[in-house]
Structures are given as C-alpha cells and as structure tokens.
Amino acid sequence: MSQKDIIEIEGVVVENLPNATFKVKVDNSDKTIFCHLGGKMRMYRIRVLPGDKVKVEQSPYDETKGRIVYRLK
Secondary structure (H helix, E strand, O other): OOHHHOEEEEEEEEEEEOOOEEEEEEOOOOOEEEEEEOHHHHHOOOOOOOOOEEEEEEOOOOOOEEEEEEEOO
8 A cells, every 4th residue: 555545534533542542533424433643643642632633544445444643723
C-alpha cells in the first residue's frame, strides 16, 4: 500500500478506550470507527479527549479501523 492509497477523513472523538485507542464518529456519515494514535502523536504525547476534532487516515481495505494523525483546533 502506497501513500496515495490512504483515505483521509475528519471526525469527532466519541470515547476513550484502553491502549491509546478511540472511537471516532465520521463527519460525513453516521459511521463510528476504531482508531489508534499515529506515531508522532504517540511519541510527543499529544492529548486527545472526547469531543476533539481529529484527522484520520484509513486503509481502503478495512474501513472500520483508522489512525489518528492530527488533532484539529
């Protein structure tokens, strides 16, 4: 999978789960996906709380999971 295959979407964090995992509600639809923190966010300990708007990267193969790469302001 290359960088051009990745799908970027925005959503709102609904719930915190163990091991830096979150439930994120996608903006465009009523889907809820499971997301984990991306590498730089985990490395620099960026806090993500319920209600935060985030940018998520998804694989085209599994649309139920994603990776949080940016917390929007």
